[in-house]
Amino acid sequence: MARDNGLRTSSPVLVGRHRELGILAEAVARPPALVLVEGEAGIGKTRLLRELLTGIGTPVLLGHCQPLREPFPYGPVLEALGGLGNRVGPGLNPVTGALRSLLPEIAHRLPAQPEPLGDPAGERHRLFRAVRELLVAAGPALLVVEDLHWGDDGSRDLLRFLVASPPPELALVVTYRREDLGGALLGSAFRPAHGVSAAMLRLAPLDVAGVHEMSRAILGTPLPAAGFAARLHERTAGIPFVVEEALHALRDHAGEVRTATARRLLDHLRVPVLLREATTERLAALDPLAARIVRAAAVLGVPAEEDLLATVAGMTAGEVGAALVQALAGVVLHELPGRRYGFRHSLAQEAVYDTIPGPDRRQLHARAAAELAAAEPTPWVQLARHSREAGDLAGWRRHCEAAADHAAAVGEAGLATDLYQQLVELPQLSTPDIDRLAGKLGANAVRGVEQLDVSAVLRRVLDDPRLSPAARGATRMNLGFLLVRQAGGLEEGRRDIAMAIEEVGAQSPLGAKAMSVLAQPFRGTVALRENLRWMARAQKAIEADLDPELTLNLLANQLGSRVHLGDAGVRPDLDRLPRQAPTEAGRQHLTRAYCNLGDAFATTGHYRQARAWLDPGLQMAIEGGMPFIVSVARATAARLDFSTGCWDGLADRCARQLEDYRDLRPVATELSLVLGQLAVARGEWPEAEAHLGATGLDTPDDAFTPVIMVAAAAYTRMQLSRAEHEAALAHAEQGLAIVRRTGIWLWAAELLPLALVARMHAGQLPSAAELLTTFTAETTGKDAPLAAAAVLAGQGLLLGARGRLLAGAEALTAAATAYAALPHPYLAAQARQEAARLRLTAGETAVDELTEAAAAFDLLGATRDAASCRRHLREHGLTAPAAPARRGRRGYGPELSPRERDVARLLTHGRTNREIAEVLFLSPRTVEQHVAKVLRKLGLASRSDLVDLPS
Structure with missing residues (x-):
């Protein structure tokens, strides 16, 4: 719509997005389809979708996520399904009856509600099936879910389910902001099902040419002023929404914009000021009733129906209709699906909110709180916000705790933790209040992934004299659990846990739980005898079996610790783990047990068993809403993928997860390790050093020992590859020093062969032999097949160094067979390559062995190692046999070889x-x-x- 001065409220043409529009249109035209549209606030995601939807023949279902993060599971998807109307009829699958109570708009068209299952996981799966079957029955459809960064975990899981088994005629488009995403969008390891037309669009800001084009379109005339577009781009960062608002704010200077003074004009304007001025002008153009309804919408903060807006604004039904019409005509408010009204962008809402005088804001918030208190379901987060802004602190406390409790109940641990943090630091709390809130805060923080701020808050709570002695121990224990996960917090966390045992009592359930954590051997460089002391005390509590839930909690830690140590007697005790747990806490302990065992078996080289425990554990963690366990399990899965040769896409997956979990120490270090190992295998030295340096190898007292031991091996391998023998020996000895301090030699399984090579290059053959003897003695009898394979490799290397070349080659070939049986194809190929090198040195041919090793490295993507094999062939004047010719085979042509x-x-x-x-x-x-x-x-x-x- 044109203004009197010739300026339009938005660009009449799509600017700088034609490529993205083409990709989007092509993908949705070939269902089943999934398109992810990523971009920051104001980047033009909605504008792109509006262009797509113009004239589209496929029925569109729209769902929107809201910024207040009200934990209403599946809300945006249910909103979209409510628009199906008469597109569903008789003959629906009976399972769709599960949606009757959730979709009142079409409930009369759905089958009868099925009987409750009594199993939350089963009910959830049935609901997912019901949504899928309803979409199948609806036929061709384009499902659009906007702003999924604000979405609840349930909606994300439901969308993931739909794309994993998509209705054949469904196209799904999801928009989100990466910067506001609390975790992975649809799961870090998510991949669409085979046959799904998938596309990922990342919308970037406009360049100078794009800003110039948008300016011309909005102003309706060429820009004669030199440098105007470049300066406007500089001021707005090329964000389309801000560009539009900046130009709109210049409407009083429309004449000047078209003159040589335009650049000077822009020099004196700031984007936030322009937005505020534009908002003020738009509101000033409205009559008082329309301005009142806009301010009510700004106070509510989320799109609202007409009746709610009228109540908050203090208007009659007759007044609100005319006011909304004018607000919509002035492009201040926008009509959204479901007859709701709100702002096109949160910046616009905030700008309007800032124009409301304080007394008026308090009154509007009070009305909103009074009205929303009767809503079903209760929007606790909104109620808490409105109560606080209305000055009702008692109401805010009550609603905020209810909101946090509800968020925790539906798996929104991060939101619950944030709300509990706000409450626990209130000065007006009584001792029972602070005891209760500190307990809830600590328990939710341990389940979630938000760590750093919570630790500081809990430390302040411990210093609060109102906290009772009984609650102090539990709070200190939760603080310790958080600290041992953080960089620089391991020793402090162990001290807090030990102190908490004294406070809660060693014979108490909390004391037993704390002891089982201190018994875990993989944190820092604590001597094994210290771990075993705590392990023995925790084992007594397990054997007492006073409470099944406590026993399961302790087993979750104890069994993994025993597997980490190569305890050959642990297998019968694994049968003590139940297949299911009847309570939520029990399910969390069982999930931890599965994931801990997956991690422990991966460390000792039982890779198939690791997968057998880890995969169901990760699935249980996802379904149970346990974000911390999910994050740790995904990092373990990445390490397991490296070991078992599943390298395809692994680097990208680890990099994405590292963005999500960078502040979570146990996760970030493991992901950095995998990225470092991949970089070493590819010869990417600077990247390898950066990633391996982030594993904690330089701070072993504050690191996760199995991780840094493998990091020491990767560092040593890299430096041996570069013929930096002194540096290789230094890193190998650094890792061995850590092993001596802990006394857990089997964790040096990957380091051992490389440390032997480093010592032999330094002329230290006797010390290399002594090292192999020590390692063999310390690991014999341990249930650790990776260590057993390392002993074979070490024997082969030592025999070769002593001149017994063929005997060494035989031992290395046996090691390659042992590694392949785990399976660890990378180490198997390494051993095979080294065996071939000894055979070549002995004067025998080893073309087949080197060719086989090179092929294995190529298949993995280990560029450097494959090239090394071919170099050995060239140096000995040998040529790898040519691959069998294929009929009709052509060269690579324009493709890269x-x-x-x-x-x-x-x-x-x-x-x-x-x-x-x-x-x-x-x-x-x-x-x-x-x-x-x-x-x-x-x-x-x-x-x-x-x-x-x-x-």
């Missing part, structure tokens, strides 16, 4: 030709030729254009 892809990947990391030659064991001249071919095939002018190519 495997070697060219290796070169391209290293180029994206900024490597020089010399560095690429070093990694791939090629001559600089050969690399130069490969670089030229890569650039030519990709149609690029220079290597700098390769920056954004996937690695």
Whole structure:
């Protein structure tokens, strides 16, 4: 709509998004489809969708997530399904009756409500099936869920279910903001089902040309002022919404915008000021009733129906209709699905809110609180906010705790923790109040992934004299549990846990739980005898079996610890774990037990057993809403994927998870380890050093010992590959020093062969032999197949160093077989390559062995190691046998060959030709030729254009 001064309220044409629109349209035209549209606030996600929906023939179902994070499971999906109307009729699958109470708009068209199952997980699965069957019956549909970053975990799980088994005629489009996403959008390991047309769109800000085009479209005339678009881009960062608002705020200067003074005008304008001024002007153009309804909408903060807006604004039914019409015509409010009204953008809502005088705001909030108190279901988060802003502190306390309790009950641990934090620091609390709230805060924080701020709050609570002695021990224990997960907090956390045992009593259930945590051997460099002392005390509580839930809690820690130590007698005790637990707390303990065992078996080399425990454990954690356990289990799964050779997409997956969990120490260090190992195998030295340096290897007292032991091995491998023998020996000895302090030698299984090589390069053959003897003695009798394979590899290396080349090759071949049986294909190929090297040195041919190792490395993506195998062949004048010819086989043509892809990947990391030659064991001249071919095939002018190519 045009203004009197010729300025439009928004761009009449889509600017800078034609490629994205084409991808979006193509994907949704081939259902089943999934398109994820990512972008920051105001970037144009909704504008892009509006362009798609213009003239689309497929029925559209719209659902919106709200910023207050009211924990109403499945809300946006149910909102969308409510728009099905007469598109569903008789003959529906009976399971769709599960939606009758949730979809009043179409309840009369649904089958009868089925009988309750009495099982929350079963009810949840039935609800998911009901949604899918309803969409199948509805036929072709485009389901759009906007702002999923505000969505509840239930909605995310439901959408994941739909895409994993999609209705054949459904296209799903989801928009979200990465910066406001509390975790993974649909799960870090999420992949659409086979056959789903999938696309991922990341909307970036407009460039200067895009801002220029948008400015021309909004102003309706070319811009004669030199540099106007560049300056406007600088002021607005190219965010389309802010560009629009900035131009709209200049409407009183429309004439000047079209003159040479435009740049000077922009120099004196700030984006926040422009937004506030634009809001003030829009409100001033409305009559008092329309302005009142807009302010009521701003106070409510979420889209609201007409009746609620009228009540909050203090208006009659007759007044509100005309007021809404004017607010909509002035493009201040927007009509949304479900006959609700709100703002197009949260910035607009905040700008209006800032114009409301304090007394008026309090009155509006009081009306909102009074009205929402009678709503079903009760919107506790909104009630708490309105009570607080209305000055009703007692009401705020009551509603805030209810909101936190409800959030915790539906699995929103992060929201619950945030709300409990606000409450626990109130100065007006009594001792019973602070005891209760501190307990809830600590318990929810331990289940969630928000850690740092909570630890500081709990420390302040411990200093509060109102906290009772009984609650102090429990609070200190929860604080300790949080600290041992954080960088720099391990020793402090162990001290707090030990102190908490004294406060709650060693014979109490809480004391037993704390002892089982101190018994866990994988944190820091605590001597094994100290862990075993706590383990024995925890075992007494397990054997007493005073309470089944407590016993399950203790077993969750104790069994994993015993497997970590290679306890051969633990297998019968695994049968003490039940298949199911009747209570929520019991299910959490059982889930921890499964995931802990998955982690422990992965550490000792029982990879198939690790997968058998970890996969169901992760699924239970996801279904049970246990975000911390989910995060740790996903990191363990990444490490297990590396060990078992599942490297495809692993680096990208780890990088995404690391963004989500960077502040969570046990998760971040494990993900960094996997990224570092991958980088070493590919010859990406700077990346390897950065990732391995983030594992905690330099601060072993504050690290997770199995992680840093593997990191020490990866560091040593990298430096041996670079012929940096002194540095390799230093890192190997650093890892061995940690093993001596802890006394847990089997965790040095990956380091042992590399440490032997490092000592032998340093001329320390006797000390290498002594190391192998010690490792063998310390690990014999342990249930740790990775350590047993390492002993075979060590024996082969030592025999080779003593000149018994063929005997060494035989031992290394046996080690390769043992590694492959785990399976650990990377270490198997390493052992096979080393056996071949000894055979070549002995004068025997080893073409088949080296070719097989190179093929294994190629299959994994271990670029550096594959190149090393081929170098050995060249150095001995040997040639790998050619692959069998295929009928009709052609060359790579315009596509990159495997070697060219290796070169391209290293180029994206900024490597020089010399560095690429070093990694791939090629001559600089050969690399130069490969670089030229890569650039030519990709149609690029220079290597700098390769920056954004996937690695």
